[in-house]
Amino acid sequence: xxxxxxxxxxxxxxxxxxxxxxxxxxxxxxxxxxxxxxxxxxxxxxxxxxxxxxxxxxxxxxxxxxxxxxxxxxxxxxxxxxxxxxxxxxxxxxxxxxxxxxxxxxxxxxxxxxxxxxxxxxxxxxxxxxxxxxxxxxxxxxxxxxxxxxxxxxxxxxxxxxxxxxxxxxxxxxxxxxxxxxxxxxxxxxxxxxxxxxxxxxxxxxxxxxxxxxxxxxxxxxxxxxxxxxxxxxxxxxxxxxxxxxxxxxxxxxxxxxxxxxxxxxxxxxxxxxxxxxxxxxxxxxxxxxxxxxxxxxxxxxxxxxxxxxxxxxxxxxxxxxxxxxxxxxxxxxxxxxxxxxxxxxxxxxxxxxxxxxxxxxxxxxxxxxxxxxxxxxxxxxxxxxxxxxxxx
Amino acid sequence: xxxxxxxxxxxxxxxxxxxxxxxxxxxxxxxxxxxxxxxxxxxxxxxxxxxxxxxxxxxxxxxxxxxxxxxxxxxxxxxxxxxxxxxxxxxxxxxxxxxxxxxxxxxxxxxxxxxxxxxxxxxxxxxxxxxxx
Numbered sequence: 001x002x003x004x005x006x007x008x009x010x011x012x013x014x015x016x017x018x019x020x021x022x023x024x025x026x027x028x029x030x031x032x033x034x035x036x037x038x039x040x041x042x043x044x045x046x047x048x049x050x051x052x053x054x055x056x057x058x059x060x061x062x063x064x065x066x067x068x069x070x071x072x073x074x075x076x077x078x079x080x081x082x083x084x085x086x087x088x089x090x091x092x093x094x095x096x097x098x099x100x101x102x103x104x105x106x107x108x109x110x111x112x113x114x115x116x117x118x119x120x121x122x123x124x125x126x127x128x129x130x131x132x133x134x135x136x137x138x139x140x141x142x143x144x145x146x147x148x149x150x151x152x153x154x155x156x157x158x159x160x161x162x163x164x165x166x167x168x169x170x171x172x173x174x175x176x177x178x179x180x181x182x183x184x185x186x187x188x189x190x191x192x193x194x195x196x197x198x199x200x201x202x203x204x205x206x207x208x209x210x211x212x213x214x215x216x217x218x219x220x221x222x223x224x225x226x227x228x229x230x231x232x233x234x235x236x237x238x239x240x241x242x243x244x245x246x247x248x249x250x251x252x253x254x255x256x257x258x259x260x261x262x263x264x265x266x267x268x269x270x271x272x273x274x275x276x277x278x279x280x281x282x283x284x285x286x287x288x289x290x291x292x293x294x295x296x297x298x299x300x301x302x303x304x305x306x307x308x309x310x311x312x313x314x315x316x317x318x319x320x321x322x323x324x325x326x327x328x329x330x331x332x333x334x335x336x337x338x339x340x341x342x343x344x345x346x347x348x349x350x351x352x353x354x355x356x357x358x359x360x361x362x363x364x365x366x367x368x369x370x371x372x373x374x375x376x377x378x379x380x381x382x383x384x385x386x387x388x389x390x391x392x393x
Numbered sequence: 394x395x396x397x398x399x400x401x402x403x404x405x406x407x408x409x410x411x412x413x414x415x416x417x418x419x420x421x422x423x424x425x426x427x428x429x430x431x432x433x434x435x436x437x438x439x440x441x442x443x444x445x446x447x448x449x450x451x452x453x454x455x456x457x458x459x460x461x462x463x464x465x466x467x468x469x470x471x472x473x474x475x476x477x478x479x480x481x482x483x484x485x486x487x488x489x490x491x492x493x494x495x496x497x498x499x500x501x502x503x504x505x506x507x508x509x510x511x512x513x514x515x516x517x518x519x520x521x522x523x524x525x526x
Contacts, residue, residue: 027427027429038456039429039456041426041429045429045430046429046430046454046455046456047430047455246429246455246456249456250455312433312477313433314432314433314453314458316458336455336456337432337433337455339455366435366451
């Protein structure tokens with residue numbers, strides 16, 4: 001037997017909670033250069049973790065995510081102008097205390113990274129970015145904000161970040177903070193005292209398709225462990241368990257949230273990825289806009305669709321997709337059994353002519369071809385939540 | 394979980410139980426633990442010739458695809474079709490009900506190169522240390 005998962009290498013980066021993950025017996029994995037927990041077998045493992053988040057609550061260490069603050073230079077307005085240049089969404093429409101999904105693009109209209117933009121103040125923003133693209137993103141922000149009167153600071157190592165996710169997340173976290181969580185709407189945030197720590201950012205965001213919060217705390221080992229343990233204790237009555245990147249991936253896939261290097265990358269553009277609603281072409285300028293305008297006029301050659309497997313087999317990223325005649329037409333970007341749907345699901349790029357729901361396709365799994373069909377996405381939508389609010393992270 | 398003393402083991406975490414020229418093959422408890430929740434198994438058909446060290450099937454967990462390698466050469470005389478519907482048996486009973494194939498051994502001398510249970514347990518203990526170093 002030979003597992004496809006890379007083993008631990010000593011030079012991998014570690015979050016402040018690394019030692020705690022080891023003590024909990026987590027299985028670790030190299031994720032974008034970080035030694036991260038993929039699952040916690042002692043708590044039941046991936047499937048159990050996935051279900052805990054869908055039905056109750058789970059906690060993730062997401063301290064590997066990066067944080068870039070862009071704020072006022074000598075005179076007000078420069079930070080907003082820089083953000084408007086860097087980000088495809090419209091930050092001028094963002095209220096203070098609100099966050100939105102966006103992306104930084106190359107001039108070609110393809111992805112540097114996707115980001116959550118938080119408006120901390122009138123001219124003060126926080127970009128939360130992916131772990132694997134941290135250095136690239138920070139250089140990109142610095143290089144492309146040079147002509148703006150703003151200050152760029154990398155707070156990536158200053159914060160530990162925990163995601164408390166699931167329908168019970170609010171009840172768990174409310175025990176630990178004076179912030180009124182019920183008043184925080186989806187994709188809003190506040191600052192409050194948390195576990196006695198003043199001025200912590202608490203955001204109603206996540207990457208699971210479930211209700212939940214992401215909290216930002218000082219990034220030292222002692223504080224991170226204290227807060228983690230307090231969350232675990234507060235969640236005990238709801239059966240909270242630690243969750244790893246394995247469950248994070250299956251949860252985000254069911255919710256059709258993009259993962260950098262899979263659904264979005266430096267060779268895929270915004271229209272192909274179907275992220276049109278986060279890209280504000282009515283803004284006069286942002287990096288990538290001109291190329292996107294051209295691409296829009298030229299029309300799509302491929303588009304992202306959801307698939308469900310009809311025949312036995314699991315579509316995995318990189319597998320070829322063929323039309324019903326057997327002609328190669330596309331590629332899988334992510335695929336997995338869906339613990340919630342009990343089906344094998346996947347995301348794939350295919351020509352628009354083959355994107356209609358119900359279209360029959362074939363996925364090449366090793367040497368065999370297994371039948372699949374295009375399925376409506378998101379694969380999972382949380383109960384009582386309107387589709388229009390489903391925001392990818 | 395105990396590693397049966399009468400089985401032989403490979404570095405790729407397969408076990409083999411030989412009796413009268415027929416070997417039953419499976420993956421070890423260590424292997425199923427590394428994989429996590431098993432959701433899919435692909436096994437060879439009866440009659441297929443296996444070559445020692447070559448892949449003869451696939452086991453998939455939610456997060457990964459793993460090849461299974463033949464611990465010895467021989468013809469498949471039976472594959473465990475129960476596993477198609479109940480792949481999770483590999484997690485719950487890897488050394489018993491979740492056997493994968495039975496093969497008619499082509500060269501029983503190949504078994505001499507495999508580890509006994511004590512050697513295998515020492516091998517996985519060393520792997521555990523390496524991972525936490």
